[in-house]
Amino acid sequence: MLQYETLITDFDNTLYDWVDVWSTSFLAMLGEMEPIAQVPRDELLRAIRSVHQKHGTSEYAFLLQEIGANRLFPDEEREKALHYAALGYQRGRASSLKLYPGVREALLKLRSKGIPIIIYTESLEIYTNGRIIDLDLDGIIDVVYSPPNHDLQAQQNEQISLLGEGRRSLKATKHRYLPAGVTKPNPEVLRDIIAEIGANPATTMYVGDSPMKDVAMAQEVGVLDVLARYGQAQHRPEYEILRMVSHWPDVDVEKERHNLQRPVEASVIIDSFEEVVRYFT
Known part of the structure; x- marks a missing residue:
């Protein structure tokens, strides 16, 4: 078996259950x-x-501020209600954010082998870096690639921010920006990442949970594509409410539904992230 030398991985629903974190947080907020x-x-x-x-994201930090400005709530109750909604969201996030079983152990084994570990995600920097810190991955991941943030300077009311805090910076893991507005699948971006880190596509593995966004992209670039089957959430009930409020265009939602019926066939399918370790020297 060919031994691989570089790991590039998706983040959401590959290293942790983003759909569970999102739905737990969102439904707690909605309940308020x-x-x-x-x-x-x-x-x-x-x-x-x-x-x-x-804003091009389904987890916009100042959602409540804009919703409040739409006058959907009584004037006398608005600030209090939105504040409690933000607290509900933050509690939901804190209670549900955790790595999938075996992820930390696998990443540490790879680091001990000297394997570069790269994250390539569509989530914006402020959300991605906060989760890397909260999941105690700062320094375990070598480089994370994500899109730039919103114009956070234009936002005012931190009391109803879904983040609960401002922008946080990584101490050890390096952050590099992707072009604004670029989404997966984008083979050119993946090729650029591979070139920038000096990796060899023939000995690079890419892991992700989406046949449409991750597997097909990796196959086009010529790296080993690995489908994290454990992270697929499209058939879970909470995924439907995500579709209802997502930033995804309707055409992308329908394309995803179509691709679920005719999925791309992955070269490797794993049911636990730990399974990737055996592919590395």
């Missing part, structure tokens, strides 16, 4: 908002989706 909202649930969800699409 619904009782006092002046509009039906469907209209509230449409307003949320509009904000997500405007």
Whole structure:
């Protein structure tokens, strides 16, 4: 078996359960908002989706600030309700954010072998770096590639920020920006990452949970594609509410549903992240 020398991995739903973190946080927030909202649930969800699409992310830190500006809540209750909604979101995130079983052990084994570990994610820097810190991966991951942030300087009310804190910086892991607006699958971006870190595509492994975004991209670039089957969440009930409020365009949602019926065939399928270790010297 060919031994590999570089690991590039997706982050969300590959190293940790992003859908669980998102849904736990979002539903806790929604539970605080619904009782006092002046509009039906469907209209509230449409307003949320509009904000997500405007900013190109389904976890926009200042969602509550923009929702509040839409006058969906009574004036006398608005600030209090949004503050509690933010606290609900933060508690949900804190209770659900954890690595998949075996991930930390596998990453540490790879580091002990001197294997470069690279994250390539679509999540914006402020969310990605915060999770790397909270998951105690700063220094275990060598480099993380993610898109730049929103214009956070334009935001004012930290009391109803979903983050609960400002931007946090990594101490050991290096952060490098992807071009703004670029999404997966993008073979050219993956090729650029491989070239920048000085890796050989023939001995590089790419791991991700999405046949459409990860596997097909890795195959086009010519690296070993590995499907993290344990991270696939499209059939879980909570994924449907994500589709309802996501920043994804409708065409992408339908494309994903279509691809679920005719998935790309992965070269390697794993049911635990630990399985990647045996491919490295």
